[in-house]
Amino acid sequence: MRIVNCLYGYLWRGRDNxxxxxxxxxxxxxxxxxxxxxxxxxxxxxxxxALDGLIKEIEKDGLRIGDIGLIILTHGHIDHCQAVPDxxxxxxxxxxxxxxxxxxxxxxxxxxxLNRYLKEGQLIFEGENKVILEIYYTPGHSPGSIxxxxxxKKVLIxxxxxxxxxxxxTDFPTGSIKLLKQxxxxxxxxxxxxxLPGHNYNFPPNHLGYxxxxxxxxxxxxxxxxxxx
Amino acid sequence: xxxxxIKSAWEIAMEKIEKMGELTLKEKREMKEKEYAPKGKVMxxxxxxxxxxPRYLEIELQKFKNDEKxxxxxxxxxxxxxxxxxxxxxxxxxxxxxxxVLGKEIADLKDKISFLFEEYKIKIEKAxxxxxxxxxxxxxAIGEINLEATEIWPEINLEFNAKLNQLKExxx
Numbered sequence: 507m508r509i510v511n512c513l514y515g516y517l518w519r520g521r522d523n524x525x526x527x528x529x530x531x532x533x534x535x536x537x538x539x540x541x542x543x544x545x546x547x548x549x550x551x552x553x554x555x556a557l558d559g560l561i562k563e564i565e566k567d568g569l570r571i572g573d574i575g576l577i578i579l580t581h582g583h584i585d586h587c588q589a590v591p592d593x594x595x596x597x598x599x600x601x602x603x604x605x606x607x608x609x610x611x612x613x614x615x616x617x618x619x620l621n622r623y624l625k626e627g628q629l630i631f632e633g634e635n636k637v638i639l640e641i642y643y644t645p646g647h648s649p650g651s652i653x654x655x656x657x658x659k660k661v662l663i664x665x666x667x668x669x670x671x672x673x674x675x676t677d678f679p680t681g682s683i684k685l686l687k688q689x690x691x692x693x694x695x696x697x698x699x700x701x702l703p704g705h706n707y708n709f710p711p712n713h714l715g716y717x718x719x720x721x722x723x724x725x726x727x728x729x730x731x732x733x734x735x
Numbered sequence: 736x737x738x739x740x741i742k743s744a745w746e747i748a749m750e751k752i753e754k755m756g757e758l759t760l761k762e763k764r765e766m767k768e769k770e771y772a773p774k775g776k777v778m779x780x781x782x783x784x785x786x787x788x789p790r791y792l793e794i795e796l797q798k799f800k801n802d803e804k805x806x807x808x809x810x811x812x813x814x815x816x817x818x819x820x821x822x823x824x825x826x827x828x829x830x831x832x833x834x835x836v837l838g839k840e841i842a843d844l845k846d847k848i849s850f851l852f853e854e855y856k857i858k859i860e861k862a863x864x865x866x867x868x869x870x871x872x873x874x875x876a877i878g879e880i881n882l883e884a885t886e887i888w889p890e891i892n893l894e895f896n897a898k899l900n901q902l903k904e905x906x907x
Contacts, residue, residue: 534870620881627875641876
């Protein structure tokens with residue numbers, strides 16, 4: 507599903523837990539794409555075929571999974587990265603994640619073969635669709651969580667930092683509510699038109715599955731600060 | 736009719752000892768290997784996982800004597816040797832350290848392997864940079880290269896693992 511310009515969203519609609527995935531299309535040379543958070547291969551409880559579903563959805567949009575040139579993970583939790591080794595076999599894509607979350611993935615049983623550690627700064631893709639992203643270090647849900655901001659279209663992909671009317675869990679041994687609050691505070695200063703969360707939690711039925719429009723997003727930040735801070 | 740009864744642990748142990756008397760030297764050695772090799776294997780794995788350090792590994796080894804110690808060391812050595820691989824840079828360094836603790840003279844070889852890793856590192860770094868240039872990826876958010884992710888360049892791994900295996904064969 508196209509969200510804005512060259513950015514597509516694959517919002518998880520299954521019953522079990524899995525993350526949403528996002529795809530910046532044709533932004534790398536040779537018509538290659540950048541995939542954010544591929545998610546599970548199969549979901550843990552109900553064994554729903556998450557990766558097969560993602561591939562089908564991408565193909566339904568007329569795109570090829572083999573054209574993924576880069577995978578970025580917002581963090582190293584298994585529900586965001588389990589499918590990475592399989593996808594790399596299929597695509598030979600590069601893989602980026604923050605250094606602090608490499609171990610987290612390993613602790614969860616996923617051996618991630620990263621090519622680069624991500625840090626704060628700009629990430630520039632100069633394919634047919636030129637995309638300049640800003641990477642923010644937003645720990646709390648995990649020690650190396652990052653958020654991806656696309657200033658040109660005012661899109662924020664915060665991973666599991668914020669959801670619709672909710673925040674990421676911090677009850678894991680490596681979580682920190684203090685850091686999460688600081689990260690949310692920081693993200694709330696950005697000019698955002700599209701907030702694309704890592705999960706579809708709390709959305710009322712028939713909702714788009716992501717937040718759109720300044721007003722809705724500001725209200726969401728207000729709700730979160732009032733409820734969790 | 737002879738009444739069947741459950742044997743005590745003592746009786747079972749005595750029977751085993753009696754049987755051992757009938758064992759050949761080779762069989763005795765095999766039995767010892769079965770008992771002590773897993774201890775060496777576990778010790779080496781714990782060292783590789785950084786659960787124990789070099790000093791503790793040495794202390795653990797001192798607990799064994801004579802051929803039992805040899806079996807433990809041999810099993811540990813096999814684990815360390817197996818762990819040396821181009822795709823596992825830090826684990827390989829640790830494995831080499833473990834081999835030194837076992838008392839093997841590998842200073843020269845360590846240098847050769849380190850040199851090979853350096854060469855490999857340069858080649859992988861170049862491959863990652865070339866791929867990024869080809870895809871037109873750039874920016875200040877791109878951090879350090881992680882050398883343990885090289886499966887997308889199988890040809891480089893093949894070439895260097897062949898060289899590494901030759902060097903590993905020199906460790907006796």
